[in-house]
Amino acid sequence: xxxxxxxxxxxxLPLAGALLVALSGRRPNLREAFTxxxxxxxxALVAGxxxxxxxxxxxxxxxxxxLALEVEPLGLxxALVAxxxxxxxxxxxxxxxxxxxxxxxxxxxACFAVAIAAxxxxxxxxxxxxxxxxxxxxxxxxxxxxxxSGTAEAVRAGRVYLGILLTTSVxxxxxxxxxxxxxxxxxxxxxxxxLEGKAGPGALGVLLALFVFGTGKAAxxxxxxxxxxxxxxxxxxxxxxxxxxxxxxxxxxxxxxxTYVFGLDLLRTIPATTWLSWVAAATILLASLVALTxxxxxxxxxxxxVSQLSYIVLGALLAHKWGVVGGxxxxxxxxxxxxxxFFCAGAILVASHKTKVSELDGLGRTMPVxxxxxxxxxxxxxxxxxxxxxWSKFYLALGAAEVDQPxxxxxxxISSLLNVGYLIPIVVRGFFRPPADGHAHGHEAPAxxxxxxxxxxxxxxxxxxxxxxxxxLLLPIAQR
Amino acid sequence: xxLNNLPALIIVVPLLAGLVTPxxxxxxxxxxxxxLVTWMVFAMSVxxxxxxxxxxxxxxxxxxYPMSSWKVPWAIxxxxxxxxxFVLVIVAGIAAVVTASARASIxxxxxxxxxxxxxxxxxxCIVGLLGITITGDAFNVYVLLEVASLTSYTLVAMGxxxxxxxxxxxxxYVVLGSIGACFILLGIGYLxxxxxxxxxxxxxxxxxxxxxxxxxxxxxxxxxxVTGFCFLMVGFSLKxxxxxxxxxxxxxxxxxxxxxxALLSATxxxxxxxxxxxxxxxxxxxxxxxxxxxxxxxxxIFASLAVLFGSYLAIxxxxxxxxxxxxxIGQIGYIAMGVALANPSGLKxxxxxxxxxxxxxxxxxxxLAAVAYRMGGTDLARMRGLGRKMPFTMAAFLxxxxxxxxxxxxxxxxxxxxxxxxxxxxxxxxLAAVVLVGSLLALAYVWxxxxxxxxxxxxxxxxxxEAPASMVVGAWVLIxxxxxxxxxxxxxxxxxxxxxxxxxxxxx
Numbered sequence: 009x010x011x012x013x014x015x016x017x018x019x020x021l022p023l024a025g026a027l028l029v030a031l032s033g034r035r036p037n038l039r040e041a042f043t044x045x046x047x048x049x050x051x052a053l054v055a056g057x058x059x060x061x062x063x064x065x066x067x068x069x070x071x072x073x074x075l076a077l078e079v080e081p082l083g084l085x086x087a088l089v090a091x092x093x094x095x096x097x098x099x100x101x102x103x104x105x106x107x108x109x110x111x112x113x114x115x116x117x118a119c120f121a122v123a124i125a126a127x128x129x130x131x132x133x134x135x136x137x138x139x140x141x142x143x144x145x146x147x148x149x150x151x152x153x154x155x156x157s158g159t160a161e162a163v164r165a166g167r168v169y170l171g172i173l174l175t176t177s178v179x180x181x182x183x184x185x186x187x188x189x190x191x192x193x194x195x196x197x198x199x200x201x202x203l204e205g206k207a208g209p210g211a212l213g214v215l216l217a218l219f220v221f222g223t224g225k226a227a228x229x230x231x232x233x234x235x236x237x238x239x240x241x242x243x244x245x246x247x248x249x250x251x252x253x254x255x256x257x258x259x260x261x262x263x264x265x266x267t268y269v270f271g272l273d274l275l276r277t278i279p280a281t282t283w284l285s286w287v288a289a290a291t292i293l294l295a296s297l298v299a300l301t302x303x304x305x306x307x308x309x310x311x312x313x314v315s316q317l318s319y320i321v322l323g324a325l326l327a328h329k330w331g332v333v334g335g336x337x338x339x340x341x342x343x344x345x346x347x348x349x350f351f352c353a354g355a356i357l358v359a360s361h362k363t364k365v366s367e368l369d370g371l372g373r374t375m376p377v378x379x380x381x382x383x384x385x386x387x388x389x390x391x392x393x394x395x396x397x398x399w400s401k402f403y404l405a406l407g408a409a410e411v412d413q414p415x416x417x418x419x420x421x422i423s424s425l426l427n428v429g430y431l432i433p434i435v436v437r438g439f440f441r442p443p444a445d446g447h448a449h450g451h452e453a454p455a456x457x458x459x460x461x462x463x464x465x466x467x468x469x470x471x472x473x474x475x476x477x478x479x480x481l482l483l484p485i486a487q488r
Numbered sequence: 489x490x491l492n493n494l495p496a497l498i499i500v501v502p503l504l505a506g507l508v509t510p511x512x513x514x515x516x517x518x519x520x521x522x523x524l525v526t527w528m529v530f531a532m533s534v535x536x537x538x539x540x541x542x543x544x545x546x547x548x549x550x551x552x553y554p555m556s557s558w559k560v561p562w563a564i565x566x567x568x569x570x571x572x573x574f575v576l577v578i579v580a581g582i583a584a585v586v587t588a589s590a591r592a593s594i595x596x597x598x599x600x601x602x603x604x605x606x607x608x609x610x611x612x613c614i615v616g617l618l619g620i621t622i623t624g625d626a627f628n629v630y631v632l633l634e635v636a637s638l639t640s641y642t643l644v645a646m647g648x649x650x651x652x653x654x655x656x657x658x659x660x661y662v663v664l665g666s667i668g669a670c671f672i673l674l675g676i677g678y679l680x681x682x683x684x685x686x687x688x689x690x691x692x693x694x695x696x697x698x699x700x701x702x703x704x705x706x707x708x709x710x711x712x713x714v715t716g717f718c719f720l721m722v723g724f725s726l727k728x729x730x731x732x733x734x735x736x737x738x739x740x741x742x743x744x745x746x747x748x749x750a751l752l753s754a755t756x757x758x759x760x761x762x763x764x765x766x767x768x769x770x771x772x773x774x775x776x777x778x779x780x781x782x783x784x785x786x787x788x789i790f791a792s793l794a795v796l797f798g799s800y801l802a803i804x805x806x807x808x809x810x811x812x813x814x815x816x817i818g819q820i821g822y823i824a825m826g827v828a829l830a831n832p833s834g835l836k837x838x839x840x841x842x843x844x845x846x847x848x849x850x851x852x853x854x855x856l857a858a859v860a861y862r863m864g865g866t867d868l869a870r871m872r873g874l875g876r877k878m879p880f881t882m883a884a885f886l887x888x889x890x891x892x893x894x895x896x897x898x899x900x901x902x903x904x905x906x907x908x909x910x911x912x913x914x915x916x917x918x919l920a921a922v923v924l925v926g927s928l929l930a931l932a933y934v935w936x937x938x939x940x941x942x943x944x945x946x947x948x949x950x951x952x953x954e955a956p957a958s959m960v961v962g963a964w965v966l967i968x969x970x971x972x973x974x975x976x977x978x979x980x981x982x983x984x985x986x987x988x989x990x991x992x993x994x995x996x
Contacts, residue, residue, distance in 0.1 A: 070902060070977045071985075141896040148895065163939055170935065178894070178927045183920060186908040 011062025014053060015077045018087065019129045021050050022094075026121035033114035040102050043117050047095040050124070054091045060084060063134065073195070075141060078134035080197075081481050082267070082336055086260045087131040089343045093252050094124050096460045100351060101244035103456025107358055110242065115152055120248075122149040127253040130260065136185050136195040136269065139261060140177070143225070146257055147173045150249055154241045161240055168237040173224045176231050181222030184215055188269065191215075197264060199487075201271025212270070213280025219265050220284055225258025226321055227314045229291040236310040243354030246306060251346035255313060256339050259320040263335055266324040267485050275327040285325040289419045291318035296426035303364045305353045308430055309346070315423060316342050316389065322419075323404045328411050329486030334403030336482045337475065341388060341396035344467045348385030349431075351461035352378050355453035365434055370443030372435075374450045377458055379438045381465040386431035388468035391424050396471025403479075494539075495553040495566040498532045498576070499619050501525065506611035515603030519591045522607045526584040526614065533573075533580035533618075540573040541986075552624060552689070565687060567624030570986040571770075571839075575621045575762045578843055582754040582850045582966070583614045589962020590747030592955075593857040597745040598646050606646055610751070613639035617759045626676045626771075627686045629763060633672065633727070636759070637665045640752055644744040657739035664726060664736040671723030672763075678716030679771075682709040692771050699776060713772075717781060720767050727760035730824050731794035734817045741813035746857035746866075749809060753816055754850030754966075758842050761823050765839075768827070769991040778830050787828030792922040794821025799929035803936070808856055808866040811933055812849065815892060818926055819845045825919060826907055832988055834910025837903055840977075840984035844891070844899035844970060851966030852888040855881050858955030858963060868940055875942040877952045882941050884963040889934035891970050894927045898974040902981070 009017070025046030032039040058079055066075040101120070105113050126149055129142030147170065155166035189195055191206040203212060224231045238250050266275060275281050295315035302308040316338070323335030355378045356362055356371065372379045384395065391401035401420060408416035452458065471478075505525040512518045554563035568576075587610070598606050616636025620629055641662045647654030680686055683694035695713070702710055726733040737757075741749045768777045777783045798818030805811035823845070826838015858881045859874070860866050875882040891898035904923055911919040954960065973980045 067976060068978060069975065070905065070981050073905075137896075144896050148890075158943070163943070167935070167939075170931075174893075174931055175928055178931070179924050182904075183908065183924060186905065186920070187912055190909055190912045 011059050011079070012064030012077065014057045015062050015079050015132050016064045016066065018050060018053050018058065018091075019077065019125055019132065021053065022046055022121045022125035022128065026118045026125070029121060030114060030118045036113065039114060039117060043098050043102070043121065044095065046121060047091070047098050050128070051091040051095055054084075054087045054128075058084065058087075066138075069137070073137050074135065075138045076134035077129075077132040077138065078197070079132055081485050082260065082263060083131040083133070085336060085340060085478070085481065086256060087128050089256065089340050090124060090127045090131065090253050093248060093343060093347055093464070096463055097244055097248040097347070100247065100354070100457060100460040101242075103454060104242065104244050104354060104358065107454065107456075108242075110156070112156065112158075116156060116242075119149050119152045120245075123153065123249060123253060127257055130257045133197070133264075135197055136188060136265075139264065140181065140185055143181075143257060143261065144174075144177060146225075146254060147177065150245075150254055153245045153249065154238050156242055156245065157240070165237040165240040169234045172231055172234040176222050176224030179222070180218045184218035184222050187215055187218070197268035199268065199271075199485075201267075201269055201274050203270055204274055209278050209280075212274070213278045216270065216275075216278060216280050217284060219269075220262060220321065220325075223258050223261045223265075225254055226262050227255060227258065227291075227317050228287060228321055229294060229314075232291065232295065232314045235314055236307050239304075239306040239310050243306075243350060243357060246310075247347050247350035247354065250310070251313060251350050252343045255317055256343060259317050259324075259335070259339060262321050263324050263332060266327070267332055272327045272329065272332065272486060275325070281325050281327060285322050285416070288318040288322035288325060289416060291315065292322065292419055292423045293426070296423045296430070299430045300426065303366055305356070305363060305365055305368075305434075306350070308365065309349050309353060312349075312389065312427065312430065313346060315427075316346070319401070319404055319420070319423075322416060323407060326407045326411050326413070326416070328407045329483065330403045330410060331407030332486045333479060333482045334400050334407055336485070337403060337478050338397075338400035340478065341400045341468070341471050344464055344471060345385045345388035345395070345397055348381055348461055348464040348468060349389065351457065351464060352382040352385065355457040355461060358457055359453045360450040365437075367444065368434060369437050369441040371437075372439035373443065375438075375452050378453050378461065379435060381461045382438075383435045384465040384468055386427075386435060388471075390427045390431065394472045395468045396475065397468070399472065399475035493553075494532050494536050495568055495622055496555065498529055498536065498580075499566075499615060499622065501532075502529050502611055502615045502618070506608050506615060509608035509611060510604050512604050515595065515600060515607075516591075518604040518607040519587075519594070522611050523584075523587050525611060526580070526587045529614070529618070530577075530580040530584040533576040536568055537573040537577050537983075540568055540570055560687060560690075562687075564628050565624040565689075566622050567689065568622065570983070570990040571765070572621045572762065574839070574843070574983045574987045575758065576618060578758060578846050579614070579617050579621060579755045582846055583617075583751065585962055585965050586747060586751045586754070586850060586854065589854060589958050589965075590750070590857065592959055593747045593861050594745060596861055597650050597747075599649055602646070606643075609639045609642050610748075613643060613751070614755075617755050620759050621762055624688045625686055626679065626688055626691060630669065630673050630676055633669055633763075636756070637669055640756060641665065643748045643752070644740045646748065647744045650745070651743050653739070654743035657743040661736045661740045664733075668723045668726030668733075671719045671726070673723075675716045675718075675720030675723055675767075678712050678719065682712040682716065688766070688771055692773070695772060695776075699773070714781070717772060717777070721764070721783070724760055724764040724767065725790070727757070728764060728824070729757055729760070729817060729820055731790050731797055731817065731821065734794070734798070734820075737817060738810055738813040741816070742807060742810040746809070746853065746860045749813075750850050750853035750857055753812070753853055754846040757816065757820055758846050761820070761827070761838075761842055765827055765991055769993075774830055774992060784828050784830060787824055788916070788919060791821045791824035791828055792919065794818060794824065795922050795926040796929070799926050799933070802933040803929065805933075806868050808859070808868055808871075808937065809853075811868075811937075812852055812856065815930065815933065816845075816849060818930070819849070819892070822903065822907060822923065822926070825923070826910065829907075829910045829914055829916070829919070830992075831910055831914050832985075832992060833906055833913050835988040835991060836981070836984045837906030837910050839987050840906055840980055841903035843980050843984065844903045844973060847899065847966050847970040847973070848888050848891040851884060851963050851970060852892075854959065854963035854966060855884040855888065858959040861959060862952050862955055868937065871937075872940055872943055874940075874952070878954050880960045881955050881963065884960070884967045885941070886938060887967045887971060889930075889937065891967075891974065893930045893934055896974075897971070899970045899977065899980070901974055902977040
């Protein structure tokens with residue numbers, strides 16, 4: 009099997025898994041086994057069998073417009089993150105869904121698998137059209153997951169979710185894609201970009217704005233509202249999709265467009281890049297400030313995610329290799345950190361039925377492991393050594409310094425301080441304050457929750473040591 | 489020998505069959521007969537298309553088929569090129585699928601003692617539509633237009649068993665449709681006055697001579713031609729239901745029997761669009777219509793208004809048939825937009841949307857026919873939870889709805905792509921924005937249905953089962969085709985490209 013065929017298999021495997029899950033709905037154990045097997049197979053394939061440069065043409069939709077896959081470092085990183093975390097989340101989800109005796113579990117697992125297939129498709133897309141197709145499939149396949157509970161509130165949230173994501177993708181991204189086609193005659197992703205010399209800086213600036221705002225999944229303000237709205241979904245969904253797959257697909261798209269459609273050199277010559285980076289900077293700060301005010305734990309984490317995503321967008325728009333590389337590394341490190349935090353939130357919900365930060369006093373007495381993992385996740389998101397997040401934030405700040413933007417360095421630092429402000433108090437209250445009613449209630453999280461969150465917390469630690477490998481993998485994308 | 493005579497057979501066979509149908513008396517026999525004939529007609533249209541494939545010379549390069557022993561241009565002639573072969577296949581294909589799957593639905597909505605007449609009129613309507621498409625004679629267009637119109641008024645009125653408002657809807661349609669037909673007749677008359685001929689190709693040649701004279705300063709018959717042009721445009725816009733001449737459409741589609749809505753929505757307006765482009769591009773010529781006359785501007789404005797107005801009004805509708813009717817008004821705006829752009833990409837987009845929308849809308853109305861069959865109506869409020877009771881039908885509706893929105897991997901995406909690229913090519917960013925806003929409005933009205941159909945609230949129709957297989961299969965054939973042509977649009981794109989090139993007069 010050639011490299012390209014293996015890349016296509018990586019997209020087909022979760023789809024096949026979805027089908028098997030859908031067919032085995034009456035035998036839950038078999039169904040769960042299919043999910044786990046598919047996940048393991050996918051991770052093994054992506055980690056072991058796929059090399060950069062593999063190419064595969066799926067089909068031609070319209071004359072001159074192909075659906076094709078091509079593996080390059082950025083895509084490989086995203087696919088590794090998504091496939092690796094899928095297995096962990098599946099274990100978590102199985103326990104969570106069974107403990108809650110949720111309905112429509114088959115639909116849940118099937119849509120989950122389709123969403124992962126779409127995420128891998130986004131990761132390995134060879135041109136803008138393929139990316140757009142898988143991007144939209146991702147939106148549509150995650151809708152049933154967001155509205156899973158079927159309550160009126162969930163349906164309303166689903167409307168916001170779908171409304172914002174489809175409005176931005178149909179209204180802006182599609183237009184940007186058609187315009188790029190008209191300017192460049194191709195939609196392929198190429199090193200150094202495809203728009204060199206095709207239009208003036210003004211027009212290219214508008215195009216860039218259409219692309220950046222059109223990627224609604226990157227949650228750039230003012231198109232960020234879907235993320236907190238999606239918190240109505242069950243925690244496994246919030247963990248994998250809204251900490252990893254969906255949002256990372258968004259920032260991945262921004263990174264890909266910046267490096268392979270525009271090219272860093274061209275980006276530097278466009279005035280719009282500067283004011284778009286200010287929008288990203290504003291999002292970083294505003295979202296962190298809002299996170300401080302949110303008592304609901306998942307809402308706080310949602311706004312934290314909005315803020316962290318704009319770190320990556322800003323890194324991309326710095327148009328410097330360290331910004332891009334730092335942003336790409338942040339995809340991995342933030343994914344691990346945030347999924348840990350969401351797993352902890354879900355564990356707290358399952359074990360003690362608490363959703364608000366103000367209720368978490370003294371939690372450390374009954375759930376020390378969970379809270380400790382939360383601490384590790386927080387430290388990684390804040391960007392302190394010895395956790396992975398420190399390296400990605402380091403490179404982002406370095407990139408900002410290299411392009412003579414001390415203001416952005418300040419933004420990164422201030423936001424990290426704000427991260428401390430909204431994450432560390434949770435740990436402090438949990439360990440050092442007595443519980444609200446005097447004595448400890450509840451128990452530690454069940455094993456199916458505890459094991460995944462410990463694994464991802466360890467992953468945060470491990471990323472610190474693998475940062476060099478990541479750096480060497482990613483550096484070529486920023487060079488011609 | 490049959491192959492050479494296909495242009496005549498494709499009209500004569502169903503015409504005679506239609507005249508014979510009332511004598512079959514029994515509704516089932518009439519249906520079987522009509523289904524057989526429509527499938528034969530479809531096969532013939534495909535054969536004609538295959539003969540024409542690859543020959544993209546403009547109209548006048550094609551062999552003609554005179555319908556009598558007189559010489560052309562006095563004989564009525566049938567002429568086939570890439571454009572009308574394309575539209576023929578669409579009309580014949582839709583007619584075949586809808587007829588085959590509509591029996592159950594028709595039996596609940598049309599009284600038993602009228603069924604044989606109904607099927608006869610049904611077949612004659614199809615003949616009329618096919619005839620307009622295939623003919624090369626301007627007056628023959630009017631004749632067959634009247635055949636198609638009168639039969640469709642009748643078909644709409646047959647909905648009176650379900651809802652007596654069908655009679656008023658049909659009356660409204662009669663009045664407006666007749667005005668439209670009259671305008672077209674007047675337009676043809678004025679062109680006859682100016683050119684002295686009724687044959688389309690000859691008219692084209694005579695008009696070219698007139699344009700030459702005008703270029704030299706001799707403005708003979710100029711007012712006549714301009715007047716004729718205006719009458720034709722208004723008349724065809726009415727048949728096409730282009731805003732603001734769309735008033736007959738919502739009620740006609742809502743109160744007609746469900747299968748009639750399926751047939752008409754996918755064919756009648758498409759043939760109206762074909763008539764418009766035939767006169768605009770082939771006979772009068774793009775240069776006259778778009779450079780001397782401000783057709784482009786007017787069409788762009790009305791097409792945009794159609795898209796926005798139609799799609800917006802669809803959002804508020806509680807009856808799904810009416811919702812789809814307003815949606816059609818919006819989608820027709822897209823076709824008109826493609827025509828208005830009059831450049832290769834834009835026109836290709838308009839023509840491919842003609843094809844894609846016929847498939848999607850036909851499939852959607854067939855799905856609704858299944859719903860109406862089981863539930864006695866198509867009110868949204870009564871459809872709570874229907875997604876679980878009628879999973880295949882609602883899945884077809886969902887897929888069709890996604891096609892209306894223009895989600896990738898549906899044919900709607902392909903049409904929108906070409907339209908937006910065509911608009912950008914011509915620098916009309918506002919039009920591109922209208923296309924995309926239309927998609928978002930479609931999202932609003934489609935998602936309303938999805939939310940209700942798949943909601944958890946107690947089901948309104950407790951004992952509803954899935955529709956009969958014939959109806960579900962019919963809907964899925966059309967929806968499946970629309971999905972296929974969204975994944976692999978090379979064939980439809982090719983056909984639309986050839987048609988666009990034939991219209992714009994560019995050679996291979």
